[in-house]
Amino acid sequence: MSEPLLSIKGVSAFYGSIAALKGIDVEVMPGEIVTIIGANGAGKSTLMMTICGNPQAREGSIVFEGRDITQLPTHEIMRMKIAQSPEGRRIFPRMTVYENLQMGAATAEGGDFRSELARVYSLFPILEKRSSQRGGTLSGGEQQMLAIGRALMSRPRLLLLDEPSLGLAPLIVRQIFSAIRDLNQREKLTIFLVEQNAFHALKLAHRGYVMVNGRIALQGTGRELLERPEVRSAYLEGGR
Amino acid sequence: MEYFLQQSINGLALGSIYGLVAIGYTMVYGIIGMINFAHGDIFMVGTFIALIAFLILVAIGITAIPLALFLMLLIAMLLTSLYGWAVERIAYRPLRGSFRLAPLISAIGMSIVLQNYVQLAQGARVKTLQPLITGTHTVLDLGNRFVVQVSNIQILIVLTTLALMTGFTWIISSTSLGRDMRACEQDLKMAALLGVDTNRTISLTFLIGAALASVAGMMYLLYYGVIDFHIGFVAGVKAFTAAVLGGIGSLPGAMLGGLLIGLIETYWSAYFSVQYKDVAAFSILIVVLIFMPTGILGRPEVEKV
Ligand SMILES: Nc1ncnc2c1ncn2[C@@H]1O[C@H](COP(=O)(O)OP(=O)(O)OP(=O)(O)O)[C@@H](O)[C@H]1O
Ligand SMILES: [Mg+2]
Numbered sequence A: 001m002s003e004p005l006l007s008i009k010g011v012s013a014f015y016g017s018i019a020a021l022k023g024i025d026v027e028v029m030p031g032e033i034v035t036i037i038g039a040n041g042a043g044k045s046t047l048m049m050t051i052c053g054n055p056q057a058r059e060g061s062i063v064f065e066g067r068d069i070t071q072l073p074t075h076e077i078m079r080m081k082i083a084q085s086p087e088g089r090r091i092f093p094r095m096t097v098y099e100n101l102q103m104g105a106a107t108a109e110g111g112d113f114r115s116e117l118a119r120v121y122s123l124f125p126i127l128e129k130r131s132s133q134r135g136g137t138l139s140g141g142e143q144q145m146l147a148i149g150r151a152l153m154s155r156p157r158l159l160l161l162d163e164p165s166l167g168l169a170p171l172i173v174r175q176i177f178s179a180i181r182d183l184n185q186r187e188k189l190t191i192f193l194v195e196q197n198a199f200h201a202l203k204l205a206h207r208g209y210v211m212v213n214g215r216i217a218l219q220g221t222g223r224e225l226l227e228r229p230e231v232r233s234a235y236l237e238g239g240r
Numbered sequence B: 001m002e003y004f005l006q007q008s009i010n011g012l013a014l015g016s017i018y019g020l021v022a023i024g025y026t027m028v029y030g031i032i033g034m035i036n037f038a039h040g041d042i043f044m045v046g047t048f049i050a051l052i053a054f055l056i057l058v059a060i061g062i063t064a065i066p067l068a069l070f071l072m073l074l075i076a077m078l079l080t081s082l083y084g085w086a087v088e089r090i091a092y093r094p095l096r097g098s099f100r101l102a103p104l105i106s107a108i109g110m111s112i113v114l115q116n117y118v119q120l121a122q123g124a125r126v127k128t129l130q131p132l133i134t135g136t137h138t139v140l141d142l143g144n145r146f147v148v149q150v151s152n153i154q155i156l157i158v159l160t161t162l163a164l165m166t167g168f169t170w171i172i173s174s175t176s177l178g179r180d181m182r183a184c185e186q187d188l189k190m191a192a193l194l195g196v197d198t199n200r201t202i203s204l205t206f207l208i209g210a211a212l213a214s215v216a217g218m219m220y221l222l223y224y225g226v227i228d229f230h231i232g233f234v235a236g237v238k239a240f241t242a243a244v245l246g247g248i249g250s251l252p253g254a255m256l257g258g259l260l261i262g263l264i265e266t267y268w269s270a271y272f273s274v275q276y277k278d279v280a281a282f283s284i285l286i287v288v289l290i291f292m293p294t295g296i297l298g299r300p301e302v303e304k305v
Helices: A044-053 A074-080 A097-108 A113-123 A123-128 A142-152 A170-187 A198-205 A223-227 A229-235 B002-032 B038-061 B065-095 B101-122 B151-176 B176-186 B188-193 B199-222 B231-246 B251-271 B277-291
Strands: A006-016 A018-028 A033-038 A061-062 A084-086 A158-162 A190-196 A207-214 A215-221 B136-140 B145-149
Touching: A018 A033, A018 A044, A018 A061, A018 A215, A018 B038, A033 A044, A033 A170, A033 A198, A033 A229, A044 A061, A044 A084, A044 A123, A044 A158, A044 A190, A044 B176, A074 B101, A074 B188, A084 A229, A097 A113, A097 B176, A113 A123, A113 A142, A113 A170, A123 A142, A142 A170, A142 B065, A158 B176, A170 A190, A198 A223, A198 A229, A198 B277, A207 A223, A215 A223, A223 A229, B002 B038, B002 B136, B002 B145, B002 B151, B002 B199, B002 B231, B002 B251, B038 B101, B038 B199, B038 B231, B065 B101, B065 B199, B101 B231, B136 B151, B145 B151, B145 B199, B151 B176, B151 B199, B151 B251, B176 B188, B176 B199, B188 B199, B231 B251, B231 B277
Parallel strands: A033 A190, A033 A207, A084 A158, A158 A190
Antiparallel strands: A006 A018, A006 A061, A207 A215, B136 B145
16 A cells, blocks of 8 residues: 555644534545535535645644645645645636736746646646636636646646536536546546535545535545435435 | 926925835735835834935945945845834734734834834934935026926936836736735735745735835935934825825825825925925825725725636
8 A cells, every 4th residue: 555645634623713624534645536525514625725724723633745734834835736726716816817827836946837838728728818818807617727727837746626616517517527537647646626516526536535514424435425325315416 | 387397396206205105005005905004104214224324324434425325225225124024023913814903003003113213212303414416407497587497316216216116017017026926915815825925925025115115215315304203104194195096005006196196295385385285195085085995096896706
């Protein structure tokens, strides 16, 4: 067995005095797609942000590539080649698409900006067409592609994606999911994915976790979880 | 007509000084959403450092005016920016993430601290500096009562401001530091998620704002020749008004607002009343806040995605 790329053990995180994560254990192996599904408010986005140190875990440990990052400030964690496309996309609205991508490369010391840019443009060709347009004026789908593209610019070893399909038309959703699969299969990129769209996510992922009220309630391979009756009834209504 | 032209020249010089100070207000507001009330006092500290630097330079025998001015500028920028940096570290950073009014109150406290500090260290009486840059040029002479003149110091002020603004605009638009600053201004949390050390970027913002204010302070000293520990308050309010008038958060707006406030104040003094010249700026602040709260080049706060 190889070492996990990311290992989260007993992590609790709080907003003020309210616990949003209550003893989370999650592991992500190199080359995997791992997904977290769960109802609104379960704490999925909080887990993504806690990995990035905002909010910091109050209990437990987060180890990335063998190094304990629990207490590091956000920017140092991100410089260890973790990238996140966060909930709500958070495109810089008054920067151009190109500048947004430049921001994504902020931690790519010595990396080749041109070749990363070409890679992102070939993954999402629309971004090249929009390169001098301001981020705030992009459509939702374009913004999502930009958020993922921006995260890729730093050549991360772990990509965190928080609800990349939220509010997008089925065609765009398919495009984004196929991009995720490509990144994982062709470039061996490890991906940690939060999704509302549980059916798509579990089909795509190697393994998944179900989160309920700040705790991990179930875990298994994507296929196993898809077949669990409690998952089907709670997250896959209508047996989709 | 000649009188009006002459006042316009005077107003532009004054407005340049306000504009440089206004940039500090607008940058800090843009990046952490607070009004740095101590910024006017940073400007005041800049005037004192420039004066002290000059006296020391003379004492050690450096009296060639261009060299002395250049060294004064360097020293003033360096030391004043340290003050600006320290104010943020001491008074604002510990309060980041607490309720919105906390840093504002802290800023007012910092302003009082700086004034009292300079008053104690330098005394309450006004300090003067003899004119170092003399000479005027006649721009227009129609042979009647009035000639329109522009002095060398006015030319220096406007040229320096232009050069600084050009350099500064380039930093903001084309360097990675400028991009980081804009990223922090637009979404601090996301900037951190991209590996930007946001505390460092905020520190640099204070540093640059204070450096610009110190240049303004040095030019104020050279232009008026009279300073005291209290000048930061009125200058600060006017520069703040300039920032609001131009649209708080907008850099070109701060410069434009500065020039407008300088011109309005000068016209007001020339055509109405010198005694009430400060009232002009304050009235504008009130009118702007009521009728165009986002200023001339400001944007309404709706563009958030
Ligand atoms: N900044 C915050 N301050 C206070 N409470 C917060 C904050 N962010 C999230 N919470 C709370 O923490 C809990 C977990 O929120 P989180 O955003 O992690 O849920 P989620 O699983 O991502 O939900 P969704 O599917 O709706 O995105 C919720 O109860 C939420 O109200
Ligand atoms: Mg969420």
